Amino acid sequence: HLPDGPRPSTGRKEGPAMDAEEVLIDLAAGGMAGCCSIVVGQPLDTIKVRMQVDHDCRNVLDAARRIMAADGVASLYRGIVPPLVTATAVNATVFSVNALVTREMKRNSAPGEELSTLQLFYAGSAAGLVQSVVLSPTELVKCQLQHPLNANETAWTCTRRIVSTYGVAGLFQGFMSTLYREVPAFGVYFSAYQSMRSMCDHRAVPEYVSSPLCGALTGALTWAMIYPIDSAKTIIQTRPGTASWSERSTWAVLYDMVRRGGWRSTFRGFTPTVMRALPVNAVVFPVYETCVSLLSPAKKPWGEEHAAGTCGQPVAAPAATAGSVV
Secondary structure, rough: EEOOOOOOOOOOOHHHHHHHHHHHHHHHHHHHHHHHHHHHHHHHHHHHHHHHHHHOOOHHHHHHHHHHHHHHHHHHHOHHHHHHOOOHHHHHHHHHHHHHHHHHHHOOOOOOOEEOOOHHHHHHHHHHOOOOOOOHHHHHHHHHOOOOOOOOOOOOHHHHHHHHHHHHHHHHHOHHHHHHHHHHHHHHHHHHHHHHHHHHHHHOOHHHHHHHHHHHHHHHHHHHHHHHHHHHHHHHOOOOOOOOOOHHHHHHHHHHHHHOHHHHHHOHHHHHHHHHHHHHHHHHHHHHHHHHHHHHHOOOOHHHHHHOOOOOOOOOOOOOEEOOOO
């Protein structure tokens, strides 16, 4: 269990007015954290996707060399427009949904009762569930643009091609894979981060150390747990919309990957993913907590309230995107 006592009185508005204010703060802070994470992590995300779809790539450096052979370093940022444009919506969704669910759990709990790790997992999973609807079309366009066969397309031409050929429903190719990835990923991410922060705070680790450290470790842990599903999602979203059901089924694709190349094949591109997760998640939490502090001076960031013995609204995890998960 994590300490999650009542907040100290700050003189702020209570009830719906306070909820609306906190949701707006979550939206703004989450959007800023998401944008920063995408800029930091996009090059390694591009390398990850290339390794997942091009089995000729031997390692991270070889994949980077093949990508940059076309347009230099700029090639590493192919596909950044869709996630960057939607970063505010995607990350704001995660932060606000997690905050709302957590606050509702607190209202239905006895005064002073602690939120359990399982409850934090449920709140994170709810955020991942809602985010999947927003994230899936963005992930599809990003993966299509990062595929070497679509090197001459832009985000707009790719989206227009998909919609004109397969309709709006075509933008949700790979939706179930995205759902299978996001729901458990954010449940683990939220609860693991809070647990790590709790341990650090009880050992008086400075917040400027614990926030990026716990974020980085949590991001790497989460990716390790759900990476095979991400590999299947990438393959499904880079296939043509005319692919058969078995070619677009998450479990069928995973089975085929293991049958052809063993379980190790489901972890192709894992190295750049972890390399990306560490700095991305080390940046996200400090950015989010700083924005919360600046936008609401009366409300201390989660870590400070926790260290003081009262835990306020737990911070939410951004869509790291992965791609979007972290």
